[in-house]
């Protein structure tokens with residue numbers, strides 16, 4: 561018998577089954593907290609009516625979201641091979657199959673599935689989007705940047721141009737790398753990763769003037785809540801350079817010619833000071849001052865930070881640390897205090913504004929919810 565979703569004998573079954581699925585999850589089939597339980601229940605419902613395409617596709621996607629890629633793929637395949645399946649449903653099943661494969665890391669098979677979906681009439685913009693992500697995951701950054709550019713998404717376009725530039729730097733193709741960075745900023749002036757990479761390159765070449773000038777220009781272009789990324793990134797570069805220099809064999813590395821901490825901090829501080837005062841700018845200013853052992857000024861900057869936001873725990877911690885040497889403490893008290901300070905420093909300082917994921921390193925694309933430029937600094941513990 562040729563199966564046709566629009567001329568089934570019992571057209572009401574689909575809705576009945578969907579209702580049953582909703583009933584088992586308190587009325588919201590796809591918003592339940594316990595997704596796994598929903599999968600089990602939906603599985604039962606689908607068994608009763610194997611022709612319910614919508615439920616079937618949704619079930620596959622639930623499996624995928626739970627990381628059960630093999631089962632998701634099985635569901636799509638069982639649908640695709642059904643004789644007489646409507647072309648539109650086949651295209652959608654192929655599209656979802658491509659996404660399953662991508663999620664499972666089978667990138668070649670994902671590409672093939674997307675091509676088949678396109679041949680069956682699946683929406684080309686959605687496919688182009690998936691192809692762009694595939695190129696990015698494969699590390700083919702020029703292709704990814706082009707594809708996102710064509711989709712009218714300048715932020716990811718700029719991001720992958722920066723990744724391309726970093727590859728060029730590694731291969732020693734300096735001029736191509738710098739061209740890609742400029743292209744990234746032209747495409748999306750708020751591309752904080754492009755500005756940061758330019759700062760780091762200036763730092764590596766030993767030009768503190770250029771580091772400061774780039775920071776000044778970057779602060780004018782980057783979204784206010786993303787500006788701390790420039791300072792955190794610069795700080796991490798300085799830490800990496802110090803580590804590379806501390807290695808016993810003094811072999812040449814990328815970091816051999818960097819500016820001294822003193823010269824770069826002296827160049828950066830006036831740029832930070834020229835901005836409208838803001839908690840994180842002040843805080844990072846203090847951290848830079850601490851790197852060159854200017855504790856008096858660091859204290860003053862931290863105090864200013866706390867005037868602006870009294871519950872900014874990290875500023876308080878640094879200030880506490882600075883005054884610790886002035887206190888006479890019993891060995892027991894000192895030991896407890898050090899324990900808490902070490903623990904406090906281990907707290908993950910960044911979070912995703914969209915999904916709340918916490919991280920201790922910078923990220924540009926949330927590893928969990930895939931939001932772009934959603935990173936924020938945890939200025940208080942409740943975040």
Ligand SMILES: [Zn+2]
Nearest residue numbers: 912915926929
């Ligand atoms: Zn997120």
